[in-house]
Amino acid sequence: MTATITGTENYAGASKYKEFEILKANNTVSISIPNNWVYGDVTAVTVSGLQESPTITYKYSIDSGVTYTSDTPKDVDTYMVKATSSATDNYNITSATESFNITGKVLTPTIVVSTFTKTYDGIKAYSGDIVVAANYTLVGLETDDTVTLNFGTVEFNSIESA
Numbered sequence: 001m002t003a004t005i006t007g008t009e010n011y012a013g014a015s016k017y018k019e020f021e022i023l024k025a026n027n028t029v030s031i032s033i034p035n036n037w038v039y040g041d042v043t044a045v046t047v048s049g050l051q052e053s054p055t056i057t058y059k060y061s062i063d064s065g066v067t068y069t070s071d072t073p074k075d076v077d078t079y080m081v082k083a084t085s086s087a088t089d090n091y092n093i094t095s096a097t098e099s100f101n102i103t104g105k106v107l108t109p110t111i112v113v114s115t116f117t118k119t120y121d122g123i124k125a126y127s128g129d130i131v132v133a134a135n136y137t138l139v140g141l142e143t144d145d146t147v148t149l150n151f152g153t154v155e156f157n158s159i160e161s162a
Contacts, residue, residue, distance in 0.1 A: 024087070027051055029096040031083050039076050039105040040142040047083045047096075054085040065097060076104050107147070108139040 001020065007013030028049040037043045047056055059068035061080040073079045079102065084095040141147060 024092045027085050027091040027094040029094050031096050031098040033100040037102050045081050052088040054088050057084050076102050
C-alpha cells in the first residue's frame, strides 16, 4: 500500500509504501440438533453463524469423540456430532461439537384373537398356546426391523355360557 500526501505551499509532498498482510478470521459454528430425535426419524443437524457459505461436513461419534464416522446415526444411544466448515478466502477451517441422544420409539400393538375357547375350570389364567390368526399390527415399526411377539398369559375376566 502506498500513502501519498500532496504537497502545499508550505510543505513538500511525500509518499510511503508499506506491505501488510490481512489474515483470515476464524468462522463461528453453532450446531442445532432437535431435542426430540426419536429412533426412525429423519432428523437434520443444522449449523448457523457461518460467513461466506463454506462447505460443511458432519462426522458422528459414539465414543465421545475418540473416533468419528460420516454415517448418520440411527440407533438408540448417545452420540456426538462434529460440524466442520471448509476454509474460504477470508475464513479458516472451523469446527464445533455437540452431544445428542436418539431415544426409543414407542410401538403400539393391536392384537385380536379371533377364536379361542377355554373350558371353565375355576381358574382365570390360561398359559397354553393361543393361535393369533395374523390379526395383529404394530404401529410404528420401522422398515427392515423385526419384533418377536410373546403373548404370555391370558386372563379371563368374565364367563360366558353357550
